[in-house]
Amino acid sequence: MKNTDVAIVGSGLSSLVSAALLATEGVKVSIFEQNYLPGGCTSSYWRKGYTFDSGATTIVGFDDGMPMKIFSDRTGIDFHLRKLDPPMQVHMPDKKVLTRYNDINSWIKEAETYWGGDAELRKFWKEMHQVSKRVWKVSGQQTQFPPSKAKDLISLVKNFKPGQLKLVPEVFKTVQQEIDNYKLNDLKHFKQFINEQLLISAQNFAEEVNKPFGAAALCYTNYSNYYADGGLMGLIQPIIDYLEEMGVDLMLRNPVENISKENGGYSLKTKKGEFTSKYLISGIPVNNTVQLCDFEIRRSNTSKIMPSEKLYSAFQMGIGFKGRLNSEAIHHQILLDNKIQELDAESFFLSVNHPKDKFRAPEGHSVANISMHIRNPGNTRFEKEDVVERVLKELDQRNLIKRDSVDYLHSSTQFSWEKWTNRAFGFVGGYPQYYSIKPWQMIDARIDGDKAYQCGDSTYPGQGIPGVALSGMIAVEKLKADWL
Ligand SMILES: Cc1cc2nc3c(=O)[nH]c(=O)nc-3n(C[C@H](O)[C@H](O)[C@H](O)COP(=O)(O)OP(=O)(O)OC[C@H]3O[C@@H](n4cnc5c(N)ncnc54)[C@H](O)[C@@H]3O)c2cc1C
Numbered sequence: 001m002k003n004t005d006v007a008i009v010g011s012g013l014s015s016l017v018s019a020a021l022l023a024t025e026g027v028k029v030s031i032f033e034q035n036y037l038p039g040g041c042t043s044s045y046w047r048k049g050y051t052f053d054s055g056a057t058t059i060v061g062f063d064d065g066m067p068m069k070i071f072s073d074r075t076g077i078d079f080h081l082r083k084l085d086p087p088m089q090v091h092m093p094d095k096k097v098l099t100r101y102n103d104i105n106s107w108i109k110e111a112e113t114y115w116g117g118d119a120e121l122r123k124f125w126k127e128m129h130q131v132s133k134r135v136w137k138v139s140g141q142q143t144q145f146p147p148s149k150a151k152d153l154i155s156l157v158k159n160f161k162p163g164q165l166k167l168v169p170e171v172f173k174t175v176q177q178e179i180d181n182y183k184l185n186d187l188k189h190f191k192q193f194i195n196e197q198l199l200i201s202a203q204n205f206a207e208e209v210n211k212p213f214g215a216a217a218l219c220y221t222n223y224s225n226y227y228a229d230g231g232l233m234g235l236i237q238p239i240i241d242y243l244e245e246m247g248v249d250l251m252l253r254n255p256v257e258n259i260s261k262e263n264g265g266y267s268l269k270t271k272k273g274e275f276t277s278k279y280l281i282s283g284i285p286v287n288n289t290v291q292l293c294d295f296e297i298r299r300s301n302t303s304k305i306m307p308s309e310k311l312y313s314a315f316q317m318g319i320g321f322k323g324r325l326n327s328e329a330i331h332h333q334i335l336l337d338n339k340i341q342e343l344d345a346e347s348f349f350l351s352v353n354h355p356k357d358k359f360r361a362p363e364g365h366s367v368a369n370i371s372m373h374i375r376n377p378g379n380t381r382f383e384k385e386d387v388v389e390r391v392l393k394e395l396d397q398r399n400l401i402k403r404d405s406v407d408y409l410h411s412s413t414q415f416s417w418e419k420w421t422n423r424a425f426g427f428v429g430g431y432p433q434y435y436s437i438k439p440w441q442m443i444d445a446r447i448d449g450d451k452a453y454q455c456g457d458s459t460y461p462g463q464g465i466p467g468v469a470l471s472g473m474i475a476v477e478k479l480k481a482d483w484l
Pocket residue numbers: 009010011012013014015032033034035038039040041042054055056057058059060254255256257283284285288292314316371420421422423428429430455456457458462463464465466468
């Protein structure tokens with residue numbers, strides 16, 4: 001039986017961040033990953049000469065005070081990234097294209113070309129941007145949030161800055177209330193635009209998401225957006241290299257099958273044998289954590305586990321095609337004038353490789369990742385072929401990817417996600433940020449009130465690269481505050 005100080009389940013970004021932070025402090029860490037590749041939803045895979053991203057394609061969080069920047073500063077890991085401007089384009093149902101410029105004033109000007117120079121529209125975006133800046137500032141300052149022990153409260157007080165309180169009343173408003181407030185409901189396709197932008201970054205809609213999380217989601221294009229050559233593996237490879245350098249044992253193809261408490265620590269039954277650890281960090285969704293653990297998990301966490309009905313998976317297509325996308329942006333959201341009925345979907349997301357990235361496609365070719373949401377993945381079944389047909393038609397009609405340029409295509413559903421990540425129902429994209437669940441009521445890092453911790457996109461603050469990086473940091477902060 002092998003032993004380690006901290007056993008980490010999964011090698012998604014949240015786990016990798018927590019592992020690297022612990023290794024920096026000289027803690028002995030072992031990571032158990034069931035897949036043959038690390039990275040989970042931020043990984044890449046190869047088919048017929050093309051490199052596809054497993055899930056995430058857009059990268060944010062490297063601006064000052066944001067989680068990936070804090071992480072990079074603490075570990076000294078150097079990420080090689082290309083800055084994108086513009087970060088994204090949105091293709092409206094009437095086929096007009098809106099460029100989501102990085103600079104907020106340029107974006108507002110662009111929005112005015114479509115929705116008119118309404119002063120209320122300008123105020124809405126200014127307000128959202130202001131609130132999103134505050135959200136990121138506060139989350140970088142309060143890394144023991146949400147509080148579940150007196151010491152977290154002490155840390156909250158210690159890191160308190162007067163501006164932080166301004167966010168409290170905002171938590172009691174929804175994005176929809178702000179749309180009502182600024183009287184923007186009747187602008188053409190505005191609600192669809194907002195809802196579909198919220199869906200990709202908060203996993204929710206204007207009526208259901210609170211204003212702070214909604215603002216951060218709506219304005220993610222107004223923070224520096226990056227691209228990693230080689231795909232998302234290019235983002236996580238520097239972390240993997242760092243872990244190797246620091247002597248962290250990353251075991252691929254080694255699923256954890258059961259975890260029990262033993263001698264004041266934990267015993268992990270894995271495919272490749274038994275391991276013991278003093279501490280545990282679970283970087284898999286809480287739905288999966290409870291299945292693995294033989295010991296009691298805090299009721300304050302188990303009572304918040306979401307069923308399939310409240311979650312999403314992703315339908316995805318990987319396309320290899322001749323030529324390049326005729327656009328200045330590599331990320332595109334396509335809003336549909338009539339839904340894809342099978343998935344009740346009003347949009348899909350398209351990302352292609354950066355024109356200067358020579359690693360992901362053969363010379364003269366490009367690679368595209370397409371994704372859209374699958375509601376209630378545990379109970380939804382549909383004909384993939386019909387969805388594929390519809391997407392290809394939209395891409396062709398909008399002159400994005402011509403049908404006759406496609407030379408490789410595959411598609412996948414929640415079942416592939418279940419296999420790739422082992423996540424319950426193949427749900428991905430994290431727990432939606434529901435207005436009814438206030439940030440301080442979200443799932444906390446402390447699993448059992450003892451030496452086990454949880455990170456990842458089912459815990460505070462939720463999904464996305466900066467979100468899960470922050471959750472990994474919080475798990476480490478709490479573990480250190482409790483024991484080290
Ligand atoms: C289609 C899609 C598009 C997205 N787009 C973006 C985007 O553009 N930008 C963005 O910021 N975010 C995006 N996201 C969200 C983001 O990718 C995720 O929220 C985040 O990467 C999740 O990280 P995680 O560490 O919580 O979990 P995961 O990435 O799910 O990692 C969990 C890991 O644990 C492993 N595992 C599971 N069970 C076991 C076990 N029993 N034993 C050992 N290992 C186990 C899994 O194999 C996996 O590697 C997207 C997600 C998807 C699915």
